[in-house]
Amino acid sequence: MQNVVLIIHLLLALGLIGVVLLQRNEGGGLGMGGGGGPAGSRPATSPLAKFTWMLAGAFIVTSITLTIFAAQNSAGSSILDRLAPLGSQSSDDAAPTVPGADLDMDSMLPPPSADGSTAPLTPRAD
Template identity: 35%
Template sequence: MMTVLLVLHLFVTLALIAVVLLQRSEGGGLGIGSSQGMGSFMTGRGTANLLTRTTGVLATLFMVLALAMALLGRGQAQRGSILDLPPGPAIPSAPSAPGAAAPAAPAAPAAPAQPSVPTN
C-alpha cells in the first residue's frame, strides 16, 4: 500500500511542478489563445483559471497523500541515522591455509618531507 501511495505521490509531484512552471509569473497563465498558435482554444483568462484550479487540486492531492503516508508509516519500526551506527570492521583478512604464510599488508605511501609546489 505504501509503495502505491509513494508512486502516486511522485506522479502528483511531477504534475504539480509542471503546472506551476506553465504559469506566468504575473498570473496571466500560459497565454494559449493569443496570437501564438492553437487559434481560439481558450482565452488567456480561461487558461489562467484552468491552471489555477489544476494547481489547487494537485496541491490538495499532494497534501492528502503526504498525510496518508505519514499516518501509514507511523507504526513502522524507527530507523536511526546512518551516523548513529558504529564504524564497521576493517577489511577482513582472507582465511589462510594451515601452514601458509599470511600475505603481507600493503605498505602505506610515504609522506613527502616538504610540500611540493607545482611549476608551470
C-alpha cells in the first residue's frame, strides 16, 4: 500500500511541475503588474489554475498519508535499541564496547623524527 501511495505521490509531483510550467506568466513579481483593471480585482480562474489546485491538494493528501505510514513503521522502536543487540552484555558492570577499542594506540602516532624524538603535531610558524 505504501508503495502505491509513493508512486501516486511521485506522479502528482511530476504533474504539478508540468502544469505550473504550462501556465501563462502574469508578469511582474511580487504582485506588480499582471494586467489592467481595478487594483483590487482578480482575474477569472482558468481551468488550468483549477487543475493546479486539485493536483496540489492531492499532493498534500499523499504527503500526509506517507507521513502517517512512516510514523506507524517507526512506532515502538528507538535508535538506541539498534546500537547494541539485546543480551550482548552479560553483566551490568561491563564496560560498553567501543568500535576500534582494540586498536594499538601506538600505531596511530606519527613516526619519530630524524633525531629520535617524537615531536608534537603543531604547525610551524614560518
